[in-house]
Amino acid sequence: MRFSRRLGKNRATLRKRWPGIEQQSTPLRWLHEHATPWRQTLRALLDEIDTGSHPLPPRLRETTRTLRHALDDTSWQALLDTPEQMRSLLGQLTSTEQDRPAARDAHALLADYDNVSGKASNDQ
Incomplete structure (x- = not known):
C-alpha cells in the first residue's frame, strides 16, 4: 500500500x-x-560481545550500553538510531568477533537496511 x-x-x-x-x-x-528480527540479532550480538574473554574498550562499552538501552524500550521508534550504532559497533569488533554468527547476521540485516535506504553498505 x-x-x-x-x-x-x-x-x-x-x-x-x-x-x-x-x-x-x-x-x-x-x-x-523488521523490528523483531533486528532486536533479536542486536541482542544476540550484544550477548556475544559481553561474554567475550577480553575487557571492552571504553568506546565499545558505551556503544553497547546505548544499544542495550534502546532494546529496553519496546517501541520500534526506539530503534531509529540503532542502525548507525550497530554499524559503529561492528566496525569496532575484532576479526574473530566478526566471524561469530550474531555478527554475520547483523551484517546481513544492516546490508538489507542499507539497500532499502539507498546507502552503499560499507561494512562488508
Missing part, C-alpha cells in the same frame, strides 16, 4: 508539502517491519 494512502492523503499533496518523503520513509518502514 502506498505511503500516501496509509496517511489518507493524495500522493501529489505529499510531494508538494514534503518533497522526498517516500524515500525518507523507506528506512523507517523497514525498521518498523
Whole structure:
C-alpha cells in the first residue's frame, strides 16, 4: 500500500508539502517491519560481545550500553538510531568477533537496511 494512502492523503499533496518523503520513509518502514528480527540479532550480538574473554574498550562499552538501552524500550521508534550504532559497533569488533554468527547476521540485516535506504553498505 502506498505511503500516501496509509496517511489518507493524495500522493501529489505529499510531494508538494514534503518533497522526498517516500524515500525518507523507506528506512523507517523497514525498521518498523523488521523490528523483531533486528532486536533479536542486536541482542544476540550484544550477548556475544559481553561474554567475550577480553575487557571492552571504553568506546565499545558505551556503544553497547546505548544499544542495550534502546532494546529496553519496546517501541520500534526506539530503534531509529540503532542502525548507525550497530554499524559503529561492528566496525569496532575484532576479526574473530566478526566471524561469530550474531555478527554475520547483523551484517546481513544492516546490508538489507542499507539497500532499502539507498546507502552503499560499507561494512562488508
